[in-house]
Amino acid sequence: MEEVRAFGRPFHAMFEWVGELGFFCGRVAKAIFSRPFEGAEFLRQLDAIGAKSLPLVALAGAATGVVLSLQTRDSLTRFGARSLLPAVIVFSLVKETGPIITGLIASGRVGAGIGAELGSMRVTEQIDAMEASGVDPHKFLAGTRILACIVAMPLLTLAADFFGILMGWIACTLADPMSLRLFLSTGLHGVTFKDLLPPTLKTAVFGLIIGVVSCFQGMRSQGGTEGVGRSATSSVVLSSLFIIVADILLVRLIIELF
Amino acid sequence: MTEQATSEPPIAVQGLRKSFGAQMILDGLTFQLVAGQVTCVLGRSGTGKSVLLKLLIGLTSPDAGSIRLDGQDMARASPKELHEARKKIGFLFQQAALYDSMTIEENVAFPLRRHTNLSDAACHQRVLQLLGSVGMDRDRNKMPSDISGGMSKRVGLARALALEPAMVMFDEPTAGLDPITAAEIAKLIVELRDQRHITSLVVTHDLHTARTIADRLIVLDAGKTLFDGTFEGLHESKDPFIAQYVKDAD
Numbered sequence: 001m002e003e004v005r006a007f008g009r010p011f012h013a014m015f016e017w018v019g020e021l022g023f024f025c026g027r028v029a030k031a032i033f034s035r036p037f038e039g040a041e042f043l044r045q046l047d048a049i050g051a052k053s054l055p056l057v058a059l060a061g062a063a064t065g066v067v068l069s070l071q072t073r074d075s076l077t078r079f080g081a082r083s084l085l086p087a088v089i090v091f092s093l094v095k096e097t098g099p100i101i102t103g104l105i106a107s108g109r110v111g112a113g114i115g116a117e118l119g120s121m122r123v124t125e126q127i128d129a130m131e132a133s134g135v136d137p138h139k140f141l142a143g144t145r146i147l148a149c150i151v152a153m154p155l156l157t158l159a160a161d162f163f164g165i166l167m168g169w170i171a172c173t174l175a176d177p178m179s180l181r182l183f184l185s186t187g188l189h190g191v192t193f194k195d196l197l198p199p200t201l202k203t204a205v206f207g208l209i210i211g212v213v214s215c216f217q218g219m220r221s222q223g224g225t226e227g228v229g230r231s232a233t234s235s236v237v238l239s240s241l242f243i244i245v246a247d248i249l250l251v252r253l254i255i256e257l258f
Numbered sequence: 259m260t261e262q263a264t265s266e267p268p269i270a271v272q273g274l275r276k277s278f279g280a281q282m283i284l285d286g287l288t289f290q291l292v293a294g295q296v297t298c299v300l301g302r303s304g305t306g307k308s309v310l311l312k313l314l315i316g317l318t319s320p321d322a323g324s325i326r327l328d329g330q331d332m333a334r335a336s337p338k339e340l341h342e343a344r345k346k347i348g349f350l351f352q353q354a355a356l357y358d359s360m361t362i363e364e365n366v367a368f369p370l371r372r373h374t375n376l377s378d379a380a381c382h383q384r385v386l387q388l389l390g391s392v393g394m395d396r397d398r399n400k401m402p403s404d405i406s407g408g409m410s411k412r413v414g415l416a417r418a419l420a421l422e423p424a425m426v427m428f429d430e431p432t433a434g435l436d437p438i439t440a441a442e443i444a445k446l447i448v449e450l451r452d453q454r455h456i457t458s459l460v461v462t463h464d465l466h467t468a469r470t471i472a473d474r475l476i477v478l479d480a481g482k483t484l485f486d487g488t489f490e491g492l493h494e495s496k497d498p499f500i501a502q503y504v505k506d507a508d
Contacts, residue, residue: 121357128317129355133369133417134345136337 024216028146031139041144049110050152054159060105061160064097065089065168073175086187089168098161099199100247103206106153107239111214114145115235118218119228127219142219146211153207157200198254205250206243213239266329268293268425268457269314274323276309283309285481296451296458298468301478307461311427315347316340345373348418348426352433354410356402362413363398369420388416392446408439415446425457426450432467444470465507
């Protein structure tokens with residue numbers, strides 16, 4: 001009997017986690033849409049989550065552009081399709097690589113930051129203090145961070161796309177000189193808003209995942225500094241995992257709808 | 259706001275029970291606070307004193323029993339009603355729980371900015387006045403990490419008083435402080451009662467502080483009320499636990 005209980009324990013914990021997450025989402029959704037709105041705190045979080053993630057996301061996008069250029073040049077040359085290199089770089093970055101790289105980079109930087117910050121606030125009773133003074137932490141702390149993640153992600157994705165394409169061109173032109181104008185006209189030929197908008201906007205869902213998971217993990221943190229560390233780690237691991245799963249579903253949905 | 263608006267006791271607790279897993283923390287606790295008095299809750303570490311405070315302001319839910327704040331049943335209150343009720347109560351946490359991303363001034367201004375329509379200038383003046391009353395106005399631009407534990411508690415007290423509450427709860431206000439700072443905090447609690455008629459509920463295991471500030475003492479042991487009365491009554495108690503407690507504290 002004890003073996004059966006031991007076998008069921010992880011499932012019990014998982015269902016409990018899902019139930020608590022659902023309850024948390026309900027509270028946050030209700031809090032976000034009730035007055036007064038937290039405009040100033042939202043802007044502060046947009047700066048912390050969006051603007052401060054820009055250098056890392058831009059660097060990741062740029063590196064991806066360079067790697068794409070270096071890797072695909074060889075393959076395309078073998079098949080006699082080297083002239084398609086700009087288009088391959090642009091399509092690859094805009095449709096998939098840019099969004100997923102941005103999602104995973106942000107889940108690392110932002111997810112860990114939110115998980116550790118809110119976890120630390122939980123174990124030092126700052127969240128209790130906020131609640132004790134009549135302020136709803138689901139609104140002030142979680143709601144503002146989740147909204148900022150949702151808004152920041154598509155903007156960061158555009159930045160990753162931009163720097164990826166720019167560095168892709170530089171890598172291209174170093175091997176085989178080509179003007180930026182030619183690179184862009186070849187690369188962007190045939191690219192429509194249908195290719196850009198859905199993949200870029202799907203990162204808003206990634207932002208929702210990062211915000212919800214990391215706020216939830218942070219606010220239920222317990223067990224001192226060790227607990228804070230666990231919250232930060234689990235925020236990154238879970239949000240990365242959910243982003244990958246969501247990406248598969250969203251790509252399928254985008255193909256169906258557009 | 260400093261006077262009790264109704265004839266209801268500020269806090270009335272009836273048959274309060276709380277356990278964590280198999281461990282019973284509070285087992286049928288019943289008491290009422292008297293407006294304008296300082297009530298100290300004493301007991302050994304781990305007897306549920308801090309849990310009691312968190313139950314009283316709804317940060318934790320009881321397993322059974324009722325808590326009435328100014329006549330309002332906290333168990334039946336909606337989240338909005340809970341938030342409204344909490345605005346009438348100041349709370350000083352054991353480690354002060356200052357928001358570490360904000361300066362001292364921003365910490366004290368936080369409840370004012372959230373719950374009042376004061377202009378920036380009026381808010382600044384009010385914060386200066388509050389920090390001045392605890393002797394921390396010169397440090398208003400510092401971050402919580404740059405001040406000592408005693409200073410943090412004084413700032414925490416200023417923040418707890420920002421909305422002019424009718425009642426303040428203190429969780430171990432003198433724990434970890436040197437005797438001089440502890441005496442200063444104790445003096446502030448007495449001043450709140452004498453000058454502003456604020457009802458205070460102080461959780462502590464420091465009998466010396468309790469002797470200085472308390473009008474009434476409640477001693478908890480094994481989740482139950484072991485003693486409820488004055489300091490003189492405590493000394494006259496024949497209960498072996500209380501006798502030992504008083505003896506060890508002296």
